[in-house]
Structure formats: structure tokens, C-alpha cells
Amino acid sequence: MTADIDFTAFFDATPSPYLVLDRDLVIRYVNLACLRTAGRTEEDLVGKYFFDALPENPGIHDEAERNLKASLLRLLDTGEPETVVLERYDLPRPDQPDGFEERWWSVIHTPLSGPDGKVKWIIQQMEDVTAFVHSPRTRQCSMEQAAGMSAELYARARELDRLNQELRQAHAREQQVAVTLQEAMLFVPDLDRHSNIAVRYLPATASLNVCGDWYDVVDLPPDRYAVAVGDVVGHGLSAAAVMGMLRSALSAVIRAIPSPAQALEVLGLYARSVDGAMAATAVKVLIDTRSKLIIYSNAGHLPPVLLHSDGTCELLDKATDPPLGAREHHVPRPQAGVGYAPGDTLVLYTDGLIERRDEDIDTGIERLSTALAQDQALSPDLLADALLARLDVADGAPDDIALVIIRL
Incomplete structure (x- = not known):
């Protein structure tokens, strides 16, 4: 689950000016620092095309507007962040309708993607560096020296951009390694023998593509099989490592002790010895096809x-107990049974599938039940995809999602 953060309050509290643009470069949000810096009201800016609300000084040049616009268009095309360093972009003076005040800026443009993967919003962070440009040291320099300083700053900024690009490339490589690791850790050999089971795994949209959610399927011949899903607190490689240990341990235990309650008892004892495993959750079901x-x-x-x-x-x-390792002393876990009819469908999942901010969990479960009933005639594979779409998480969610659908 994500923290309950009021992001409007957060941006209004930060001293750095921020504004948000849509794909048409229309201003949709400005924080208080931006209003103070620009000397404008929210009504002056929100809902206006950026270069109409904050026009360039026609008495100087249009290079700043051209550079900013080029940066924004590149971002829309590539989806990559953009930096514009040491750009003069004068601001209109409210007290003089045709007057402008000289300002120098360092600007960072950061994209936010929509469900279709395309850039939907652009966060513009601006730092007013006018005071630095007009510092006493700068004023004492000759024009040539000042130009040389600007060139040096620009060169340093370009070097910073190059290093940022290398970091992004390294991050992309790390993501690929992480995805490969996750796929290896979630490999389920017994799943190949079950055309009646569909599984889906979606990492949290803000994570490194590796998370703590997991699933497992274990055959217990001649006529039983066990299925589990679990959730380790956190994201990233550390959560994935804990997930791998818990999943492997439970997979081994259920082969020796084909009782879901006893298997979770053993897993709970093991979890106490694994750093980061406390408060992990899991549910285990044993399906007896004969009875x-x-x-x-x-x-x-x-x-x-x-x-x-x-x-x-x-x-x-009917057999719910606290998370793994939550109790100080060992207590036997409960177990329950329920009959099913051929054609019924069993769904196991993690909280990222149904939990929504500021919403009761029962509402999410009810939404899941309604969505299942609407598409129950579909095969498990098609039902899994339809379910993700109906719950608006087909492109991921703030939290991880593991989903197992079993046609009984």
C-alpha cells in the first residue's frame, strides 16, 4: 500500500516553483512558490497556454521560448526527462503592461505517463538563478568574462546531462536484470500441466519491476494440487529476495505436509529467521479434485x-489468522474447507488488485466479485485479462499485483 500523502499540500509546501502542463502545453496546476515567483495569480495561469500566460520578452529575442518549446516537444516525443540550463526568460511585470523583468532560469521537465503509456502530464520545475547571474562577482567581470562563465556553466550542465543519461541507461539495464530475476523466481514448473489455471504478475508502477508479491502451484499426485499467493512488505530487490525465500520454503513444505494450516505454521516459524519477512502475508489452498x-x-x-x-x-x-511471524509464540493456524462444483472458478490475488486510496477494502472486494460475475463464461486466461481491465489495473497499479484464476 502507498502512504496517504496529500500531494497538493506537498507541492504547495515546497519552496521550489512547480507547474503541471498537459499534452497541449496548457497549464493545469501551479504551486504557491510558482505564483510567488511569477508574481501572478492562479487565475492568470491555470487553463492558459504556457507561452500565452508567460510570453517571452519581444524586446530581447525568441530563443528562450524556442528552447523551452523544443524541450517540451522532445519530452512528448521520447517520454524522457529534459533539462534546460541557464536560460534567460523575462517575466511580464504586473505593474507595467508592456514591461518585462529580466530573469534567468534552470528548468527541469519531467513526464508522467497515462494508462496508454504516452506522456499525459509534464511537471515543470523551475529554479530562479537570476541572483547568481547578477552576483557581485558576475557584475565585476567584463562581458567577455561573463560570457566565459556562462559557457563554463553550460559546459558543466551538458556534462551533468551526459552523466544523467548514463545513469538512465544503467537504470534501464538494472530493470532488465530485475525483470529476468523476477521471472526466474516466479517460474512454476507444475503450472504447465494446468490449462485450467491462469496467472498474472504486475509490478508496482513506481518500482524497479521487482516486488514482493508471488504465486505458486504445486502438484500433489494423484488427485490434488496446492495453490498459494503471498505478499512481502516493500518493493525492489530486497523484497523480491525475501519473497523468493518464503515462496521456496512453502513450496517445499506443502510437498511434505499437504495441510495448508500446518504448512503456514512452518512458514511462519521460518519467517522469524528471515530479515524483512515479518508481517508478510500468504494464503494456501489445497484442491482435491476427487472429493x-x-x-x-x-x-x-x-x-x-x-x-x-x-x-x-x-x-x-473462515480460516484467517495474523500475518507470518506476527505472534511471539507459536499457535496452530486454523483451516477450513468448502465444496465446489465443476465449472466454478477460484480466484487468489494480492492487495494491489483491489485496494484503492481512501476506500474501504470491502468495497474493493465487492468490485472484484461484480467484475468476476460479468465475465465468468470466459476461459481463465481471458478472464484474467478482462478482470485486470475492468478493475483499471491492466497497465499496473501503485502496488504489486499477483493474480491466480483456477477453473475448477
């Missing part, structure tokens, strides 16, 4: 949903 019975136990996780062929949904919430 048409689902046996399950839950360690602090969201309840699986059993979709019946008549469109009704049943929550598997």
Missing part, C-alpha cells in the same frame, strides 16, 4: 473468491 473440496488457511491475506456457476461469489474467509 471436489477446497481446503484452505490464510495468514493475514485477503480472502480468495469462489465464483459459482450461477454467478454468485463466496469468500473463503
Whole structure:
């Protein structure tokens, strides 16, 4: 889950000027520091085309406007952040309708993508460096010296841009390594034997593509198989490492102790010895195809949903216990069973699928149940994709998502 942050209050509290543009370069938000710096009101700026609301000084040149516009258009084309260093862009003076005040700026443009992956918003961060340009040292310099200083600053800025580009490339390589690692850690050999099971994994949109959510499928011949999902607190490589240890441990335990409750007991004891595993959650189900019975136990996780062929949904919430390692002393975990009919569908998931900010978790579960009933006739694979789309998380969510759909 993400922290409950009021981002408007955050941007209004920061001393740096920020504004947000849409794809048409229309100003959609300005923070208080930006209003103070520009000497304008919110009504003067919001809803206006940037270069109409803040026109360039026609008495100087149009190079600044051209450079800023080129930076914004490159960002829209590439989706990569842009930096404009030491640019003179005079501001209109409110007390003089046709007057401008000389200003020098360092500007950073950062893209925010929409659900379609295209740039939807542009965050413009501006730093007023006029005081630096007009510092006593600068005023004492000859024009040639001042020009030389500007050239030096520009050269340094270009070097910084080059280093930033190298960092972005290194980050991209790290992401690819992370994706490969995640795929390896989530490899499920027994899944190939189950055309009735579909799985989906989506990392948190703000993460490195590796997270703490996981799933597993284990065959227990001759006529049973076990399925699990789990969630480790946090994101990134450390959470993924903990996830890998817990998933492997539970996968091994269930082969020796085919009781979901006892398997989670052992996993809870193991979690106490793993740094970062405390408060991890997991749910384990054992499906007996001969007796048409689902046996399950839950360690602090969201309840699986059993979709019946008549469109009704049943929550598997009768054997819920605290998360792994939450108790100081060992206590046996509960276990429950429920029958199913051929054609029913069992859904296991993690919180990123249904949780929304400022919304009760029961509302999210109800939305999940409604979406399942609407598409119950689909195959597990098609149902998984339809479910992600109906819940508006097909392109990812603020938190990780692991999803397992089983046609019983």
C-alpha cells in the first residue's frame, strides 16, 4: 500500500516553483512558490497556454521560448526527462503592461505517463538563478568574462546531462536484470500441466519491476494440487529476495505436509529467521479434485473468491489468522474447507488488485466479485485479462499485483 500523502499540500509546501502542463502545453496546476515567483495569480495561469500566460520578452529575442518549446516537444516525443540550463526568460511585470523583468532560469521537465503509456502530464520545475547571474562577482567581470562563465556553466550542465543519461541507461539495464530475476523466481514448473489455471504478475508502477508479491502451484499426485499467493512488505530487490525465500520454503513444505494450516505454521516459524519477512502475508489452498473440496488457511491475506456457476461469489474467509511471524509464540493456524462444483472458478490475488486510496477494502472486494460475475463464461486466461481491465489495473497499479484464476 502507498502512504496517504496529500500531494497538493506537498507541492504547495515546497519552496521550489512547480507547474503541471498537459499534452497541449496548457497549464493545469501551479504551486504557491510558482505564483510567488511569477508574481501572478492562479487565475492568470491555470487553463492558459504556457507561452500565452508567460510570453517571452519581444524586446530581447525568441530563443528562450524556442528552447523551452523544443524541450517540451522532445519530452512528448521520447517520454524522457529534459533539462534546460541557464536560460534567460523575462517575466511580464504586473505593474507595467508592456514591461518585462529580466530573469534567468534552470528548468527541469519531467513526464508522467497515462494508462496508454504516452506522456499525459509534464511537471515543470523551475529554479530562479537570476541572483547568481547578477552576483557581485558576475557584475565585476567584463562581458567577455561573463560570457566565459556562462559557457563554463553550460559546459558543466551538458556534462551533468551526459552523466544523467548514463545513469538512465544503467537504470534501464538494472530493470532488465530485475525483470529476468523476477521471472526466474516466479517460474512454476507444475503450472504447465494446468490449462485450467491462469496467472498474472504486475509490478508496482513506481518500482524497479521487482516486488514482493508471488504465486505458486504445486502438484500433489494423484488427485490434488496446492495453490498459494503471498505478499512481502516493500518493493525492489530486497523484497523480491525475501519473497523468493518464503515462496521456496512453502513450496517445499506443502510437498511434505499437504495441510495448508500446518504448512503456514512452518512458514511462519521460518519467517522469524528471515530479515524483512515479518508481517508478510500468504494464503494456501489445497484442491482435491476427487472429493471436489477446497481446503484452505490464510495468514493475514485477503480472502480468495469462489465464483459459482450461477454467478454468485463466496469468500473463503473462515480460516484467517495474523500475518507470518506476527505472534511471539507459536499457535496452530486454523483451516477450513468448502465444496465446489465443476465449472466454478477460484480466484487468489494480492492487495494491489483491489485496494484503492481512501476506500474501504470491502468495497474493493465487492468490485472484484461484480467484475468476476460479468465475465465468468470466459476461459481463465481471458478472464484474467478482462478482470485486470475492468478493475483499471491492466497497465499496473501503485502496488504489486499477483493474480491466480483456477477453473475448477
